Amino acid sequence: GASWKLADHPKLPKGKTVAVVVLDGWGEAKPDQYNCIHVAETPTMDSLKKGDPDKWRLVKAHGSAVGLPTEDDMGNSEVGHNALGAGRIFAQGAKLVDLALESGKIYDGEGFKYISECFEKGTLHLIGLLSDGGVHSRLDQLLLLLKGSSERGAKRIRVHILTDGRDVLDGSSVGFVETLENYLAELRGKGVDAQIASGGGRMYVTMDRYENDWEVVKRGWDAQVLGEAPFKFRNAVEGVKQLRAAPKASDQYLPPFVIADESGKPVGPIVDGDAVVTINFRADRMVMVAKAFEYEDFDKFDRVRVPKIRYAGMLQYDGELKLPSHYLVSPPEIDRTSGEYLVHNGIRTFACSETVKFGHVTFFWNGNRSGYFNEELEEYVEIPSDSGITFNVQPKMKALEIGEKVRDAILSGKFDQVRVNIPNGDMVGHTGDIEATVVACKAADEAVKMILDAIEQVGGIYVVTADHGNAEDMVKRNKTGQPLLDKGGKIQILTSHTCQPVPIAIGGPGLAPGCRFRRDIPTGGLANVAATVMNLHGFEAPSDYEPTLVEVVDI
Ligand code: 3PG
Ligand code: CO
Structure with a gap:
């Protein structure tokens, strides 16, 4: 086995x-009125940027630099924190599902056999999640899975959709639902009884994370399993x-809704003898619903x-x-x-964020693994987030x-490393x-200043970075x-x-x-940060880690 000694x-x-x-959610872009970091008063981050040019730089946080399928894939917190914590680039869920679908291996696996x-x-x-955002799921993967499942004997299929508007433009949901409906109609033409059964918005139905608000998951359960929702439609x-x-x-x-037949009966509650697949590859917003189905x-x-x-x-x-115990594609290892490593080498570690990002600096950082490596040396502190609000109401x-x-x-x-995620730029x-x-x-910048x-007081070292833009x-x-305008001449807001x-x-x-x-790693990315941090703790990084960003020159 691997030696943990660095x-x-x-x-x-x-x-x-x-x-x-x-x-x-703190990227570098040209300064204009739509760059909120530029518009905001951010003296601390500004001073780092304007300071010693050998101590500030940019790193890649999207596409293949973080294990995503293409250079058009924007970064996200899961892959970003995975790379930051693991120091290597792993093919991520999006890519692994693509490969499994392409090769057909997904259908030979234990998970598919089981369902x-x-x-x-x-x-x-x-x-x-129904969109092409590629952060939690992708519509093309859903369509392929529908095709593959129906070809392998699924005769009755119900899709429970969660509309996006967060990884894609608001309003794009209608088009995604149409695409799905058209494909389901094709399947019906082939004799498969396939329909949308329920739906709701991702932030209000099912996709909560880190136990911020179980009501969100309950709303999904009621619609998907019980067939109960405040709205009922014939057509999605x-x-x-x-x-x-x-x-x-x-x-x-x-809000959640169910699709009902002409007599008003929901078309797809989940009943004994059914199979259920949650089609998102990303973990954080599936853990809670997985517990509801599995436990x-x-x-x-x-x-x-x-x-x-x-x-x-x-x-x-x-x-x-080991949640859930059955799955279609093996996650990145x-x-x-x-x-x-650092805990094995005696580094006493403190990690902290508020609820909505708490798992980012713990669970994602540690390779999608919950809990401590060593309780004696680690302390993870979660500050409760405000729940039941959209964060533009409480942007601080x-x-x-x-x-x-x-x-x-x-x-x-008491600690050698303190690790923190400051969520504001992203959540708002x-x-x-x-x-x-x-x-x-501005609030995020003020928190950086406090840290x-x-x-400064303890004679320590800082590394300030971000997980994606x-x-x-x-x-x-x-x-x-140039900003894109909609039909009415209004700018299209990028959420x-x-x-x-x-x-x-640094x-x-x-x-x-x-x-x-x-100066010899111009294309460095988030995965180079782990070796950097290990160096700053006085250790060499393992040889298969992406190279460190720092060097020590004689002065
Ligand atoms: C979300 O889950 O909130 C978004 O899809 C992605 O945001 P995150 O990657 O910053 O968590
Ligand atoms: Co985000």
Whole structure:
């Protein structure tokens, strides 16, 4: 087996407190009115950028640099934090599912065999995010799975859709539902009884994460399993259009609905003998619903009726909990993460964020693994997020509280590494509210200042970076970078992440003289950060890690 012992770095000392700060959704883009980071007052981040050019640079945070299928794939928190924590680039869920579908291997696996036992007598239910965002799921993968399942004996299929508007433009849901409807009609033409059975907006139905609000999952359960929802339609396209017509309605937050037949009966509740697949490959927003389907003992909400089903995830979502136990595609094997190495080498670690991003600096950072490596050496602190609101209403979120907790952890002297995610740029950026996102960026900058001040006090080192872009560009652009206008001449707000690079800065009184960014890794990405951080703790990184970004020159 692997040896956990890390070699000493030949030049860099041990014993410094290292703060690793991840600004969520904080990319680098040209300064204009849609760049909220530029518009906001961000003196701390500005001073890092304008400071020593050997201590600030950009790194790639999208596409193949983080294991995504193409260079058109924007970065996201899962792949970003995986790369930051693991120090290597793994083919990610999106890519692994593509390969399994392309080769047909998905149908030879244990997971598909398991669910296909139900095809003779039961219904196959597919639940997941309906868009081409490529962050949690992809529509083309859903269509391929529908095709493959029907060709392999699924005679009755029900799709439970979750509308997006967060990884794709708001309003695009209608087109995705139409595409799906057209394909289901094709299947019906071939004698397969295939229909949409229920739906709802991803942020309001099913796709909560890190146990922020179980009500979200309950709404999904009620619609998908029980066939109960406040809205009932005959047709999903008409239903989504109708729900969108309400004032302030958006794809992300559509209320739950079920599709009913002419007699008003829901067409697809989940019953004994059925099979269920959650089609998202990304883990964070599937863990809760997977628990609701998989766990016999479950007290997060009243499930009312618990059908005896065969359930599989597109992937296994949690490697530590082995959740779910059945899955169609094996997840990336993200092993030997930097967190695990550092703990084995005695580094006392503190990690912190608020609920909505808590798992990013713990679960994702540690390779989609929940829990501690070593309880004696680690402390993970979660600050409760406001729940039941959209974050443009509270754009400061818990930045101040996070800053205070991290400051206290640094000043306590109990930790060698403090790791933190500051969510504002991302969470408020996703609402598409430009004014609120400006406030969010300022709050994030203030939290960074608190952390850097504490590092200054203890003679430590800081590494400030981000996981992907978001707040630096809030408008959809054409190929030449001009804002795209809709039919009414209005700009199209970009709620999603971007393909922009992100900054990384190093510094602090503990940074060894002569330690600076190397000049020979111009294409560095997030995966280069782990080796960098290990060096700053006084260790060499394992030889298969992506190379460090720092060197020590004689001065
Ligand atoms: C979400 O899940 O909120 C978005 O799809 C992606 O955001 P994140 O990757 O920043 O979490
Ligand atoms: Co995001």
